[in-house]
Amino acid sequence: MNVISVDGLSKSYGKGGTRVDALKDVSFSIKQGEFVAVVGASGSGKSTLLHMLGGLDRPTNGYVHIDGEDLYGLKEKERAVFRRRKIGFIFQSYNLIPVLNVEENIQLPLLLDHRQPDKVFVNDLIHTLGLQDRRKHLPSELSGGQQQRVAIGRALAYRPAIVLADEPTGNLDTRNGQEVIELLKLAVRQYHQTVVVITHDMNVAAEADRVLTLQDGLLISDSSSVGRSL
């Protein structure tokens, strides 16, 4: 079952002479439970691709289907709800809400939907993330690794079908970075989630089931990672 399918996706910025093609006719599909890494030099279109997958930016051409839903066929409002319920985001710079504590940050997607978080689940999740002593702390009181774990918790709280991570280990040392990737891999298996990680770290890419390589907006290779995968 394909969770993500991308069809002839293109994105260009600007017009005429200043036109920049960030993505050129990219097509691929991702099965449920896959852990996919997207690699490429900076400016290769990785981030643009992630934004398109997450419904954050409208493509110039082409389609993105998530769970069989045409992402850009939805109205703006519907897409916002869809994004909140179906897609978890993890960013390089964590993007936690500075005035909310750990627990509140993790529950944020649920609170935005006016849902009552399941206390048992959230509590277990906080334990798994090793944040049980930090639950009332603000993001500014946490280390980078801890902040990224909070972000992972936030991405998992709704148990979205897909998790999109943009350079999740970019600001972390090797040790914390490894931990973040291991947590994501565990989540994929436990919750049948699909993870797409953008990275330039080849160690991270080596952990993935599949590696997509972008160059100048083109998908130049799509390979099963031969490495330390299970």
Added chain:
Amino acid sequence: MERIEKSKLGMARLWRDPYIKKLVLLLVAAIFVAIALLWIYGLYSTERLKQSWLDKESAMIGSIASTRPELANEWVRLLSDSGQPTVQELESGRKLLEEYGITSELEARWLPAIEHYRSHTLWTLISGTVLGFAILAYFLLRHARRQLFDIRNLAVALDDTVKHNQPMKFRIYGEGELGLLANGVQELSLRLKETIGQLNQDKDFMKETVADISHQLKTPLASLMIYIDLLREGNIDSQHSKEFLDTCKRELDRMEWLTLTLLKIARLEADALEMSLKSASLLATVTSAIETIQRLAAEKGITIEIEHSDESLSLYQDSHWLAEAIANVLKNAVEHSPEKSRITVTWERTPVFIRLRIIDRGFGIEEQHLPHIFKKFYRVSGGGHGVGLGLPLSKSIVERHGGMLTAAPNPKGGTIMTMTLPLNPLPIESPLTNL
């Protein structure tokens, strides 16, 4: 888990529902339209009344002026006087009018202007109100219909999904109670599909396992048959018959191990086996795993050493099974190590995991084999004499602990096997959220 509390259906929550929001907006709009219409009608009908009253006055003044002009002047002065009439004026005026039979009890139809005003106002207000309610009802019904339409489509799509196991054709992504209901239904259909997929996978797995077992048992069984037939014929000298018997014993041992291990894996992977996870010392588990492998290691003169920083580290585990997982990885390491080499078991604790590493200095595993070594019956050609079940069994056990088992080449030669075990496993199949 509490699901619904009355307080959670309070007004604030009600207001967030887009359906209610629209309804309230519609009603407020209706009220404003009604006020505006009544206002306009009020002005208009007063204007009409004034007009007909003035007409009457003008006619009276006209007729008086033609006979008594001085009285007409007085009349006009009184008419444009905006002061309140005095009690005496009212009293004497009423008395005079009473003599002509004009009192307040007089029916309005004797006063044409009033009668006209009355019937006009009455009919306009009644028909206006009826029309207003009709229009309002139309909009309310249309509004309700849209929601009913959504619910109906959802029901039809759900029916299709249940019957044909397809994804929902009609979906709603919205705020409010209907949005949440739709979301729940959509999730349910996805889960259903997932579960059916899982069941099919289990079926395939069962088939595969049965095929594996029969394939793995056929060969040794066939050779056992031949040896036993030869032994029964009795034409063999005692030297050979002892050899045959030894071979038979070896094959039987192998078959026993094979069946037991396959059964274990099958039970683990089919979730038919309960792990009893308890907090227990990791050191004790590792030690007991090493003990079971000690004899095999000693035969090759291999030493297994433990290197750790935290002796008292405890882990949520089923120590019996985890020891078996570690022992199988160790066994694999011993089989792939040269004589008189060292195998190191080491672990570290991170905020989230315990990472247990088993490091050998053996021949290593070639890069192309790494992704496959945890598959059942996968054997790196030439190396070892296992059947390729030990590592898959270890992997299944580690996964039942909520962890991962990975292999990587050791930069100094050999292989590093890493068990990543979460200190607190991710919550298993949890209820999503409370509504």
